[in-house]
Amino acid sequence: MEQSISSDLQKRLTWSLFLLRISVFLVMFVWIVDKFINPAHGAKIFEIFYSVSNVPHSVIYIFGIIQLILTLALLAGVAKRISYGAILFFHAMSTFSSFPRYFDAFNNLLFFAAWPMLAACIALYLLRDYDTYLTLKK
Numbered sequence: 001m002e003q004s005i006s007s008d009l010q011k012r013l014t015w016s017l018f019l020l021r022i023s024v025f026l027v028m029f030v031w032i033v034d035k036f037i038n039p040a041h042g043a044k045i046f047e048i049f050y051s052v053s054n055v056p057h058s059v060i061y062i063f064g065i066i067q068l069i070l071t072l073a074l075l076a077g078v079a080k081r082i083s084y085g086a087i088l089f090f091h092a093m094s095t096f097s098s099f100p101r102y103f104d105a106f107n108n109l110l111f112f113a114a115w116p117m118l119a120a121c122i123a124l125y126l127l128r129d130y131d132t133y134l135t136l137k138k
Contacts, residue, residue: 010130017131020120021074027117028071028087035064049097077135080128088121 005013035042042060046052067090073083095118101108124131 013127013130014133017124017127018133020124021077021131024087024091024117024120024124025071025075028067028074028091032064032068032071035060035067049094074124077131080131084121084125084128088118088125091118091121 039057039060042063043055043057046055046060070083070086070090073079074087091114095114098108098111098114101111105112
């Protein structure tokens with residue numbers, strides 16, 4: 001697979017995917033930390049964006065632990081089909097559940113940052129076999 005592209009392109013692709021992986025990790029990690037520091041905020045997000053009320057803090061913690069495991073797997077570049085795919089799924093759900101906010105764009109500008117991150121998650125998933133810099137090998 002890697003033999004079909006030039007070494008210069010391979011180097012650029014490797015660095016680009018590494019930077020995407022690190023930046024997606026950083027965003028996801030902050031969201032995860034928020035679940036542990038302020039579980040009431042996590043419960044409020046479930047209520048506002050997913051129409052699920054009265055989510056116990058224990059459920060928020062469980063989601064946080066699952067997301068932390070998957071996000072650390074993404075950072076390490078292990079189980080890429082599962083970890084990259086799960087992060088893509090979580091972020092896509094977050095992006096699409098916010099859809100009504102996009103109609104009031106100028107009062108919700110920060111929500112639009114979800115779209116380039118979604119594109120980054122898609123790129124990482126589609127190009128996961130080329131994402132090799134500082135990953136744990138099998």
